[in-house]
Amino acid sequence: xxEKILHIIEKNSRIDISExxxxxxxxxxxxxxxxxxxxxSGVICGYHTLINWEKTSIEKVSALIEVRVTPQRGQGFxxxxxxxxxxxxxxxxxxxxxxxxxxxxxxxxxxxxxxTFVTDKLSTLDTVLSTATHFILKKYKDHGTxxxxxxxxxREKVMA
Amino acid sequence: MRNxxxxxxxxxxxxxxxxxxxxxxxxxxxxxxxxxxxxFDTPWHIRDEGIYSLEKGRTFYTSNSGLMxxxxxxxNYLHRKYDLTYNxxxxxxxxxxxxxxxxxxxxxxxxxxDEVIIPQPSYVSYEPCAILANATPVIIxxxxxxxxxxxxxELKAAITDKTKVLIMPFPNNxxxxxxxxxxLIEIAKVVIENDIYVLSDEIYSELTYTEEGHVSIAxxxxxxxxxxxxxxxxxxxxxxxxxLGYACGPKEIIAQMTKIHQFAIMCAPTTxxxxxxxxxxxxxxxxxxxxEAYNQRRRYLLHVFKEMNLPCxxxxxxxxxxxxxxxxxxxxxxxxTRFLREKKVAVVPGTAFGDSGxxxxxxxxxxxxxxxxxxxxxxxxxxxxxxxxxxx
Numbered sequence: 001x002x003e004k005i006l007h008i009i010e011k012n013s014r015i016d017i018s019e020x021x022x023x024x025x026x027x028x029x030x031x032x033x034x035x036x037x038x039x040x041s042g043v044i045c046g047y048h049t050l051i052n053w054e055k056t057s058i059e060k061v062s063a064l065i066e067v068r069v070t071p072q073r074g075q076g077f078x079x080x081x082x083x084x085x086x087x088x089x090x091x092x093x094x095x096x097x098x099x100x101x102x103x104x105x106x107x108x109x110x111x112x113x114x115x116t117f118v119t120d121k122l123s124t125l126d127t128v129l130s131t132a133t134h135f136i137l138k139k140y141k142d143h144g145t146x147x148x149x150x151x152x153x154x155r156e157k158v159m160a
Numbered sequence: 161m162r163n164x165x166x167x168x169x170x171x172x173x174x175x176x177x178x179x180x181x182x183x184x185x186x187x188x189x190x191x192x193x194x195x196x197x198x199x200f201d202t203p204w205h206i207r208d209e210g211i212y213s214l215e216k217g218r219t220f221y222t223s224n225s226g227l228m229x230x231x232x233x234x235x236n237y238l239h240r241k242y243d244l245t246y247n248x249x250x251x252x253x254x255x256x257x258x259x260x261x262x263x264x265x266x267x268x269x270x271x272x273x274d275e276v277i278i279p280q281p282s283y284v285s286y287e288p289c290a291i292l293a294n295a296t297p298v299i300i301x302x303x304x305x306x307x308x309x310x311x312x313x314e315l316k317a318a319i320t321d322k323t324k325v326l327i328m329p330f331p332n333n334x335x336x337x338x339x340x341x342x343x344l345i346e347i348a349k350v351v352i353e354n355d356i357y358v359l360s361d362e363i364y365s366e367l368t369y370t371e372e373g374h375v376s377i378a379x380x381x382x383x384x385x386x387x388x389x390x391x392x393x394x395x396x397x398x399x400x401x402x403x404l405g406y407a408c409g410p411k412e413i414i415a416q417m418t419k420i421h422q423f424a425i426m427c428a429p430t431t432x433x434x435x436x437x438x439x440x441x442x443x444x445x446x447x448x449x450x451x452e453a454y455n456q457r458r459r460y461l462l463h464v465f466k467e468m469n470l471p472c473x474x475x476x477x478x479x480x481x482x483x484x485x486x487x488x489x490x491x492x493x494x495x496x497t498r499f500l501r502e503k504k505v506a507v508v509p510g511t512a513f514g515d516s517g518x519x520x521x522x523x524x525x526x527x528x529x530x531x532x533x534x535x536x537x538x539x540x541x542x543x544x545x546x547x548x549x550x551x552x
Contacts, residue, residue, distance in 0.1 A: 023456035023459055160512065
């Protein structure tokens, strides 16, 4: 049941518990307990909304920044990662195998705001060796959802 | 001028759905619970393989029986899933959808005057195909109290010395009924005792929601040699528009079917055949996800019908649910027509699938939960009004 709950709410976190229970053929109490345990154990980390900001009048600039760093003795990359992820404008930080070490996803109000963050805050950290900033021009698909893809139902309405 | 039309074809009733289709097509804003195909797109990796085959210029006929690689994959799949053993060389024929297989199997097995037993409610093509094949259709009206399963008694009562073929339409469209192994064992006994053949239309086999899963009657002892299994890609892999199915069975029958197929069709679409190989090789996860989604919607509908006090047996197959509307004192056709006119929701009257569908509606759950909620909300309003009218 755990896996099925996760698959459903990963796509629709707004579904209510009674409906979830009906769909899974389980009792509401069991589903509620399972959700609670998933939240407490940190498997479920939050319930977010996927927003296509491009369709609003609110300006947003997103960037992906490759960061090369010097790992610190005894701490590896964790401590430098923490210094970076604590900035609220940072959306995500991943440790990466390959050509660089950390991938930082960033969201700002403007190009200037993002570049200021990179030049003033990120590059000045002691352990940061270099950065390469990629501005995102268009989001086609995010979190498994194709943005801007309301497809009409073109099936024959009645068919044997 | 002479009459250009064949008497036999004229004698065939048009599909009961046709009339409804015409009404719905004049109502562009109507929503529907009437579709007969998955709401999912064909999984991308399968579509991609079709595109790739076109890019590679694989645009020629295949052999009449279909690509050998595909036939081998089908044999593997049927063995793995349903414990069926067929030889890819002479026991598998790739067809244009399951429907072509039904038509050809009957034409290959019937002599004039032979009787074909057709349990109803069931898919609309069996009876016309039997008539076109010169058979006499013999209808068994399945009963709601048996959850629309076929019983050995019903079968025995329908068999005469002219009976040649029994059609087994399970998992069933429109009722959603399935036949479990215990039910099939009883049927198989009667079939063997009376030396008749079975045309088993298992197109919905993947969409089975019992613990046991789908059981093919051909997997029972003594049945493979007297059963033609019809299956295909439309429902399991959401590939209706690709028009691809297959028939498996005794090589003597498949050889005759291949002859008709060769003259009438030549071969099934090549692009679809390449895509289907990918579906069988790497499609198990897609099927599992879709089946889980259908099952969730099935449970949801059962629940809301119960809340609405709309009698309905629990269907364990396909993506249809078959509630009973006898309490409203109108025919299925009247109910569906009024529901469409007043609430702009299309459902299919049970009678489109045989007289025994009277008093029932076929509701498809090949829709997202959100779409179902909207349509079912309107059904509830409609039913509430009918009950209020009746109470006055």
